[in-house]
Amino acid sequence: MTTGKLTILGCGSAMPTFQNSPSGQILELCDKAFMIDCGEGVQLTLRRMGLKTARLYNIFVSHLHGDHCFGLIGLISTLGMMSRRQPLHIYAHADLEKLLRPLLDYHCQDLSFEVVFHAINPRKAEVVYEDRTVSVSTIPLKHKVPCCGFLFTEKHRRADGNGGFYVESRRRYAYCSDTMYTEKILPLIEGTDTLFHEATYTEQYADKCKLTMHSTARQAAEIAKKAAVGQLIIGHYSARVDDHGLFLQEAKEVFPDTLMAEERQQYQI
């Protein structure tokens, strides 16, 4: 089994803070790199961390709030300057292509590689990506705009003893952001090794949380507990809460195997 590694490039919510940039992460699975969300500054953090983009072929965008997609145009533009040849596939709500195409046409003329948009339906749980070793399916979420999480499943080909093989599912990583508390996702993420679930607010801001259709750290932990996942990583912190330890504390009371996402940190999944 290959190593699964998650790199947090940004784990703040919409309002950037001293500590946090908008959403973005890199999941390394089976020697491939998958990007999940791409808020402003994601490419800058990639560069500052010295991470390579040669194995980055696929980007999954949960929804079209700016803090999850404003970084795409800058990233693509930079990849072009690096004379990249491999196509870049972007899986997102159909509106993203309508918004990005005019920018690409203007700012990225003669781009050295192809940007391929794959329109996904965030309301439906379905496989949107599959290769020999990894599959990715959508997890419909409840937010102010159409939004879905993504479940990454590592596949393993095992000899069947008769010269053939069968495919066994192995490690799984689920990304659920942005969303209010919804138990509808439980059957989709049950038993997942690692769940990233947004935890925008602490209990103190429960009202604000409901209004903005986000989750509290406690709610994220309740989902983790009910889905019996291996570990929970929380993130997408509101600018209202300075002390991130509070998020962790409130989540751990419900689900002890909780980790707190921190920018530029890497996690085994």
Added chain:
Amino acid sequence: MTTGKLTILGCGSAMPTFQNSPSGQILELCDKAFMIDCGEGVQLTLRRMGLKTARLYNIFVSHLHGDHCFGLIGLISTLGMMSRRQPLHIYAHADLEKLLRPLLDYHCQDLSFEVVFHAINPRKAEVVYEDRTVSVSTIPLKHKVPCCGFLFTEKHRRADGNGGFYVESRRRYAYCSDTMYTEKILPLIEGTDTLFHEATYTEQYADKCKLTMHSTARQAAEIAKKAAVGQLIIGHYSARVDDHGLFLQEAKEVFPDTLMAEERQQYQI
């Protein structure tokens, strides 16, 4: 005379590096804050530095390469979340409005303030902004796309002894980026107190510099010397040069009163 202060938010060129983010700066003059260029991440650096945006009413964009304007949509979006009321004026090539409007309509519905685009003609030297204490005029530059610098002039009202007053020009700051070496700008910036001039390359990359229509540090210094400015600040460093000291060294050989722009640093102008 009020203090003039320049804050460097980004001073790299198009390719972000470990050290540098794309272009952006804040000029504080006469108790107002003027933004010049707004590359990706500029709003993140503003927040990390704890700088306020209440007095930011005007943004001047030199040209529409991504490293000078990709940060605008994120900045505007964040200002909206802060319930800003004052209009934000953007002075740029007319194409910027065509590119940004669809993004604003989609991502920033019900924006709490007005974004007012002022189309400027980068090929013409003319006053594009004027209030009681500051005027801003364009400086046509030579680059791959239409591009202009900006000359900020602090005005001072002085009593004329007959109950009236006359306006005396005082401190001046000139921003020239991006541009190849051109002496056509000399009459416009002559005797300026502080000149920011791009210095994308060191002498080692003189060929590359010509090809991309940028300047070397030495060329920036030659312009500063010929224009007899008070001090020169260089920036817009290429990712090819790791040691920024080389830029400073090459410039100082020609013009000793040179400072090296560094991100998150502030300069008296």
